[in-house]
C-alpha cells in the first residue's frame with residue numbers, strides 16, 4: 001500500500017499532514033510513503049528528513065495522486081477553495097479535513113462516481129477510543145494558546161500584576177466565552193501570563209474545569225436546559241435565548257480588556273454573542289480575538305481572516321491560528337492521522353468496516369455511496385443512491 005502526501009495548496013497553509021517521524025512509523029509497518037518535494041517546507045521538515053526515513057520524494061503532486069492508494073491531506077475539498085476537486089483517482093482513499101458541511105452536491109456525486117472512500121476527520125466522534133485521532137481538539141488547543149498570545153501582544157497593557165518601585169499595575173481582565181478545548185487552553189495560557197481571567201460557557205458542567213485552571217466562572221441568569229446533546233456538544237438555541245444571553249453578557253464584556261470567543265456548535269454557524277454595542281463599551285486599546293471567525297464569528301464586528309478596529313477596540317478574526325505554529329501543529333495532526341490509519345491497518349492494508357463507529361462517523365463516500373453528515377453534526381446519513389455521497393505532550397520519541 002502506498003500512502004501519499006501531496007502537500008497543501010490552501011492559501012496560508014503551512015502545515016503538513018504527515019511528518020517524517022510518522023512516515024517512519026508507516027514505513028516500519030510495510031507501508032510505502034510518497035511525498036511531494038517541499039511538502040514539509042512550511043513546517044520545517046526537509047525533503048532530506050523524509051528521504052532519511054525511507055520515503056519516496058517526487059517532484060510534483062500529480063505523481064503522488066497517481067501513485068498513492070491513500071492520500072493524506074490537512075485541507076482538501078471543502079476546506080481548500082483554491083482546489084475544490086483534487087485529482088483523486090478511481091478507488092482512492094482520502095483522509096483529511098474535507099469540510100463536509102461546505103461540500104457541494106456535485107462534489108459528493110463526483111467522489112461517489114469515482115468510488116473514492118473519503119474520510120473527514122472533523123467528524124471524529126468524541127469518544128474515549130477516538131481521542132488520539134481527534135484533530136479538531138489538537139488544533140483547537142493550539143488555537144486557544146495562540147489566541148491568548150495574540151491578545152497579549154496587541155494589548156497596550158501588561159497581562160500580569162506588577163508591583164514595582166514605579167507603582168502597582170493591576171492585571172489585565174481577560175474574558176473567555178466558550179470553554180471547550182480552545183477556550184480552556186486560552187484560559188490556561190492567559191492565566192500563565194498572569195492575567196485575571198474569567199470563563200463562561202453555556203454548559204454549566206465545565207464550571208469546575210474553568211475554576212481548576214484558576215479562573216472565575218461567570219454564571220448568567222439563563223435557563224440552559226436542553227443546551228447540550230448526548231455527546232456533550234452545545235446545540236443551537238433559538239434567537240430569543242441568544243438575545244437574553246447577549247443582554248447578560250453585556251454586563252461582563254465592557255469591563256474586560258480582552259475578550260476571546262470560542263463558542264461553537266458543530267455543523268452550524270457560530271452564535272452571535274457579542275454585539276458591536278458591547279465592544280463600544282470596552283476601553284480604547286482593548287482586544288477581541290474571535291476564534292469562531294471561520295464559522296461566522298461570535299462577535300458582530302468580526303471579519304473572517306481580517307483584523308478590524310471597532311470603536312478603538314482591535315477585533316481579530318483569525319481563520320487558521322494552528323498554521324502560525326506549523327511545526328507543532330503538524331506533529332499533532334500527523335500523530336492523530338497515524339492513530340486513525342493504525343485503527344484501520346491490518347496486515348499492511350486499510351480495512352474499512354462501516355460497522356465501526358469511528359469509520360461510520362467519518363466516512364463521507366464509499367463504494368459509490370454518499371454518506372452525508374446530518375446538518376446538526378456527528379452522525380452520518382446513509383443515502384443508498386449510487387449515483388448521488390489531553391493534552392499528551394508531543395515528545396520526539398512519540399513521533400519516532
Ligand code: NAI
Pocket residue numbers: 136137139140141142143144177178179180181182183200201202203233234245262263264265271273290291292293294295317318319320321322
Ligand atoms: P468545542 O466544541 O470544544 O467548544 C465550543 C464551546 O462553545 C463548547 O464548550 C460549547 O458549549 C460552547 N458554546 C456553544 N454555544 C455557546 C453559547 N451560546 N454560549 C456559550 N458557550 C457556547 O470547540 P473547540 O474545539 O474549542 O473550538 C472552538 C472554535 O474555535 C471552533 O469554531 C473551532 O473551529 C475554532 N477554532 C478556530 C481556530 C482559528 O484559527 N480561528 C483554530 C482552532 C479552532
